[in-house]
Amino acid sequence: MAGLPSFPRAQQAQTIRANQRDLYHVSSLREQTENVLRSWLGTRWLTRWDKETALLTKLVYYGVVLGRGNQTLGExxxxxxxxxxxxxKAPPSDRIRSALIFLSTFPSYILAKWAASPRxxxxxxxxxxxxxxxxxxxDVAAEVNLAIFYLKGTYHDLTKRLLGLQHMSSIPExxxxxxxSYSLLGVLLAVRLLYRLVSHIQSWREDTLLQGKGKQHADREGVAPGLFIDEKPVSDFLDLDPANEPAKPAEExxxxxxxxxxxxxxxxxxxNCTLCLEERTDSCSTECGHLFCWNCIVGWGREKAECPLCRQSLNLARLLPIYNL
Structure with missing residues (x-):
């Protein structure tokens, strides 16, 4: 172990290329796994178990290479x-490698399952x-970590920063x-984070103002406060119960x-709505710009908080009623 400190620390370019290579192999493995499962079990089954499929492919990839103490394909x-x-500066122990595999796979899966749990x-x-x-x-913490990496050159991944895992190179300096140098990217990321902070503060102030208007409306009308569009409650636009509202023809x-x-x-x-495959009624748009029936997307969003087309996060409070499409 005395010779290990003589190896130089990996350069930023090497770490970035290794990470990109690993992401490519994980994505390729997931795509091939999904193709096999789709041909065997069908698209509907794969859509239902897509999170488990992503978890399985990550566990297979990182478990095989990191679990045995080997380099990843990117490294x-x-x-x-x-x-x-x-x-x-010793090679990571079994305990650290196990923690790396767990933190790289399970937290995102667990949070996604809990967020979509109606119970x-x-x-x-x-x-x-x-x-x-x-x-x-x-995500914000990961971006802050990435900005620090571009500025200082250490710990490209937030999980590895928490576990104290760095890289050494066999290529002499x-x-x-x-x-x-990637310092410019770090500065740009810092500017982006600052913009997100300002946008978050503005959104928080707007939500507080809307909640205040909702409370005033509730006090005045004797109804529960809710969301408002142009100072009108959303219930005035779409007073629907997605669970009990029957389907109706577009002419009605x-x-x-x-x-x-x-x-x-x-x-x-x-x-046509891509969820019910019928002509849209009570049309509404998600934040990502896709159109659905109000009943269909609300019922979907209660089970899975993501757009069924592009998988962008879905916030039912931000659905926008559409009257001319």
Whole structure:
């Protein structure tokens, strides 16, 4: 072990390329696994168990290489090795490698399952709200860690920073070659984080103002406070119960300014909701811009807090009623 300190620390470019290579192999393994499961069990089954499939592929990839103390394919590609800064630059112990595998796979899966749990939302709404916002804080912490990495060159991954895992390189340092600097990327990330902070503060102030208006409306009308659009309660726009509201033909949709009967059949064929496969009624848009029936997307969002088309996070409080599409 006395010779280990003679190896230079891995350069930023090596660490970045290794991480990109690992992400590519994990993505490729997941895609191939999904293709096999889709052909055997069907698309509906795969959609239901997509989170478990992603967890399985990560466990297989990181478990096989890290569990045995080997390099990942990305680390092998760039000739770097992990070492523990908490254990005198020794190779990571079995305990640290196990912690790395667990923290790289299970937390995101557990949070996603809890956030989509209707029972948790009903019994413990405050806990459910905290769990739904926790991934946002984790993403911000990961971006802060990445900005520090670009500025200082250590700990590309937040999990490895917590476990004290760094990389050494087998390539000798050349004193005549200056390694590339990524400081500019760190500064840009810092600017982006500052912008997100300002946007969050503005959104919080707007939500506080809307809640105040909702309370005034509740006190004045004697009803429970809710969400408002242009100082009008959302219930005035779409007073629907997704669980009990029966399906209705598009011709009977009263919440649209369109004359559906005058729309050509070829155009109406493109107005289908991708969830119920019927022509949209009580149309609404998600934050990512996809259109669904109000009943369909609310029922979906109660089970899974993500857009069924692009998998972007879905917030039912931010659905936008649409009257002219």
């Amino acid at each position: 092998e590609y760039t000739d770097i090795w992990q070492y523990s800064s908490f254990e005198d 948790l939302n009903m019994k413990y709404p405050r806990v459910a709200k905290f769990i739904k916002t926790l991934p946002l804080y984790i 050349d004193p005549h070659v200056r390694p590339p 949709d009263e919440r649209t300014i369109l004359d559906v009967t005058a729309i050509p059949d070829t155009v109406r064929a493109g107005r």
